[in-house]
Each structure stands twice: as C-alpha cells, then as structure tokens.
Amino acid sequence: MSGARLPEGFGDLERYCDTWGLHTTRERHAVRCGSTMEEIRDFYDAMTDRAAEACDLIDSYALDSLPPQVNNLMALVLGLAQAHVAVEIHGQPRAPGTPWPNSLKIVRGLPMLG
Amino acid sequence: MNVNTMAKPFAGVTTFTQSCGLGTAPVPLEPYRSAAFFERERTQVFERAWLVAGRVEEIPNYGDYITVNLLPGNVPAIINRGKDGTVRAFYNTCSHRGSQVLDAGAGNAKRIVCPYHAWTYAADGDVVSIPDEPSFFNVDKKACGLSRMSVDVWEGWIFVNLQKQPEVGLQEFLGTFADRLAGVPYVAADRPIVLQADLDANWKVVQDAFIESYHIPAIHKKTIAETFSSDENKFARLLDARVFGPHRTVSMYGNPAMSIDPAHKVTMLAYASGDTGSLISAGTSAQMDAFLRHDAVNPTGSDCWSMDVNNIFPNTQIDFGPGGFWVHQFWPLTENTSRYEVKFYVPEPLTARQRLQQEMYVARVIEVVLEDLANVARTQRGIDSGGNDFMQIQDSEVGIRHSMDQLLKWVDAPSVTEALR
Numbered sequence: 138m139s140g141a142r143l144p145e146g147f148g149d150l151e152r153y154c155d156t157w158g159l160h161t162t163r164e165r166h167a168v169r170c171g172s173t174m175e176e177i178r179d180f181y182d183a184m185t186d187r188a189a190e191a192c193d194l195i196d197s198y199a200l201d202s203l204p205p206q207v208n209n210l211m212a213l214v215l216g217l218a219q220a221h222v223a224v225e226i227h228g229q230p231r232a233p234g235t236p237w238p239n240s241l242k243i244v245r246g247l248p249m250l251g
Numbered sequence: 252m253n254v255n256t257m258a259k260p261f262a263g264v265t266t267f268t269q270s271c272g273l274g275t276a277p278v279p280l281e282p283y284r285s286a287a288f289f290e291r292e293r294t295q296v297f298e299r300a301w302l303v304a305g306r307v308e309e310i311p312n313y314g315d316y317i318t319v320n321l322l323p324g325n326v327p328a329i330i331n332r333g334k335d336g337t338v339r340a341f342y343n344t345c346s347h348r349g350s351q352v353l354d355a356g357a358g359n360a361k362r363i364v365c366p367y368h369a370w371t372y373a374a375d376g377d378v379v380s381i382p383d384e385p386s387f388f389n390v391d392k393k394a395c396g397l398s399r400m401s402v403d404v405w406e407g408w409i410f411v412n413l414q415k416q417p418e419v420g421l422q423e424f425l426g427t428f429a430d431r432l433a434g435v436p437y438v439a440a441d442r443p444i445v446l447q448a449d450l451d452a453n454w455k456v457v458q459d460a461f462i463e464s465y466h467i468p469a470i471h472k473k474t475i476a477e478t479f480s481s482d483e484n485k486f487a488r489l490l491d492a493r494v495f496g497p498h499r500t501v502s503m504y505g506n507p508a509m510s511i512d513p514a515h516k517v518t519m520l521a522y523a524s525g526d527t528g529s530l531i532s533a534g535t536s537a538q539m540d541a542f543l544r545h546d547a548v549n550p551t552g553s554d555c556w557s558m559d560v561n562n563i564f565p566n567t568q569i570d571f572g573p574g575g576f577w578v579h580q581f582w583p584l585t586e587n588t589s590r591y592e593v594k595f596y597v598p599e600p601l602t603a604r605q606r607l608q609q610e611m612y613v614a615r616v617i618e619v620v621l622e623d624l625a626n627v628a629r630t631q632r633g634i635d636s637g638g639n640d641f642m643q644i645q646d647s648e649v650g651i652r653h654s655m656d657q658l659l660k661w662v663d664a665p666s667v668t669e670a671l672r
Binding site for chain 1: 442446448449450473474512516517597599601604613615617625
C-alpha cells in the first residue's frame, strides 16, 4: 500500500504514529505525561501484542539505516518505554508528587529516535 | 586505606563517619541559604578549584570544540582540539571588542571567526587575520590571541581552572584520588545522553540527594527502591565510604534478589533475551569485564552492590554501576537555585530489543531524577523557613558531612594549598 506509514501488516497501529510513535524521546515522554491511564493502557495493550513481531521485523534491517516505515515502527516500539513507566512502574501516568510540566530538558537524546 | 569488613553485613550500625576521620556533630544549614556564603563559595571554591568541563571524546578531531558556561560566575569558555592534537581552553571573548566568538553549542571550527567584525583565530587561539588591519594603530597581533584559560586532562576528563595561574596543578588537586581511579575504562564515553534542569534549590541540596542511599526506600519507592534495599538492609546502609582529601567514594548496597514480574510485558520483551541483570550495560561483556574488575569499581567486591559514588570536589560526581558509568554535575546559580546536569553513556544498540532496553533505561532515569527534583525544592523551602539551623546526619549520609567539612575549609582557607592540607 503506497503512502502507508508502517510496514505491511502493522497498519492498525497507524493511529498511534502521531503520539506514541513521535520521533524524539522528549515528545514521547510528553505524550505519556499528558495522557490518561486509559489512553496509556489502550496503546500498551495494542502495542505489546505486536511488539515481538515488530522487533523481529526491524531486526531484519540494519538498525542504523531503517527504511522510513520501519523507522516509524521502531518509534512505536520505543513508545512502549514510556507506556511501561506508567503501567509497570507507577500504576498512574506520572511519578507521584512530581510536577508536569517541569524544567527537566533532554539536551541530547540517544542518536537514533532519541 | 580504611577497610571496613563486617562479618555479618548490616547486623549492626556502620562506622564510616569515624573511619573517614569526621566529627559527629550536627551540620550547619546556613551554607544552604546564605547569600554571603554563596559569594564566598563562588570566589573561594569555584574560582580556585579545578572543575570538570567535559571529556576528550567530545572533541576527538582537529577543530572540534564545545562551549561551556562556568557557573556561578557565568564565565563562557571554549574547549577545543588544535592541529597539534592538544586540548586547549579559552575565554569565549574576542580580543577586539569583547564579543563572544562562538555561540553556545558544539561543532568544528579550524578557524574561529568572530561574528561581530570577522576577526579570525586559529584553533590554537592565535589571531590569523584582522580585517582592515592598516586602520588599527600598530596592533600587536601576537598579543591579540584568544585569552587562554587554564586547562588539563586526566584520564580523559577535561578540567579547567579560573585562576590565571592555578596555585596547584591538577595532579596535586586530585591527589591520591587520581591513583585510585587510574585506568578505569570509561565505556561508551563517546555516546552521552544529556539531561539538564534548573532547580529551586541550593546546589548542595541537590548534590546531597545523590550521595546518600538512605532516602531511596522512601522517595524512590517504586522506581529503584527494590534495587537499593532489601529485608536484610531495609535502610540501604552503605557498603563502604572513603575520603581522599576533598574527594570521596561511597559504595552502595544493591539487592541481588530483584526479579522481573512476568506480567510486565515490556520489561519481559526487552530483557528476555538479554544476559544483563542490571537495567542496562554500557558495553560488550569484555569491555564491561575490564571495567567491573577495576579495584575502584565495587571496591568491597560485594555480591550485594548497586553503585559507587565518586565525588570530585566541588561539584562533579562520577557514578559506577554494574552497567557502566554516568556523571552528575551540580552548578550554583544563586544561594537557592542551581543547574543540574546528568550524562549517561550507552553503547550503539544492535537489535530493536536492545534499543528498547536503552529507551526504558532513559525513561526510568528521568522518573528517578524527577522524584529527586520535586524533593530538593521541598527541602530548600524547609531550609529557607529558618526553623532549624542544623541538620542531623547519620552514618549513611557521611558523604554530606564530608562535603560540608571540605567546603567550610575552602571558603576560609587563604590559599588552595592550605585548603588541601
């Protein structure tokens, strides 16, 4: 399918590309901090179901030169890192008692999608 | 070297405060809120001590530069590498009319051109061209290079000193701490993740939160408490603490019984195929092996080890953990505000799961930092209330006591040599 943002077979996840699948850690962090637990859970459930399959597909390419659709899929996998903070650590969107927005800046992220 | 061996760990109290030669009296709070003390720190400590300004991996090639803003005095500096491979530091100011010659950031400049009138300097600081030079009045180009700042490199760490002629060299400043940390391999040092925050707390309030593990079971209940404490060591008492002049090392307990909950699908996915028991590993097992075998890493050789905190006076902290190293810096802004910066180092990922694991590590670290940041603002407001003049410091907080002990010495000492005595 031309114009698709994700590799074939992952089209149902496109609805998350503009939130959890944004291309910087800072943006994905902001999405989690601004989401309700319901919204986080929705992405977490949908994405964890497909995550192993997604990782296997991504690994069939060189990680430092992913085609655009595969790169978008990688960004969604990285969105899980944020969702896991809420679901697997805090049980709520943000750490209790921490301010949002706050003054913490990611001055330099990881080289790829960071 | 003071060695503490305990037949039965954590059965009794530790005695690091005494073995480090420190007193046990309450510690004054005035240095955490006083404008007068802040001013003395600026001139007596930050303008006399060697300060960590970066690592050599940040400027690997001829012309590479970074800019730094040295607080609390707001002194802008350039650190670069010359054609001869030498690391140099300069005040970021043009010899013509004073403009900053480079904007904040990093890059490569084999020629440094001032944006104001295009005075041009070589990477070694010499002025190479002055536009319309004949209209000046016998300008001595040799004397018009960029102003040099004192700089030295130790084990890849770039230090600067704001004294025009530093009273003591870097080696003397580091003393026996340099011997202890000699040869530590800084794995993945060329790949930092940098986080920064301006905080409503004196820089020491922030630093204090990172040099003791007593607070972890309370403040970081869900994020990392399980890593640092257990039923055997409920209050995360220390494994070791040693002082080296103004510098120090504290080794923290770790809970080896930590396990992954199978219901945690993302954690399972990222870690299922991995061989690392810690949150992340910075290098290959061979690289990590050399790091972990170094005498200064997990110095007691404990099976229950989480991390070591290495403080280079006054404001730099190099942490060692099972997965590598990371660095905190605490810079004063005013008597009750500060700038906090932390750099984590991770290797190039080879698989999607490794990349996810790194992202989870960064995400968790951010949560831990946010918990600390909320805590330091709360602490500063309490200190500023004036309700107390002293704080009670226990043995696991020995790093805080030593830090204050040294600062009080430095602000009074007429010379650096005396401060180091």
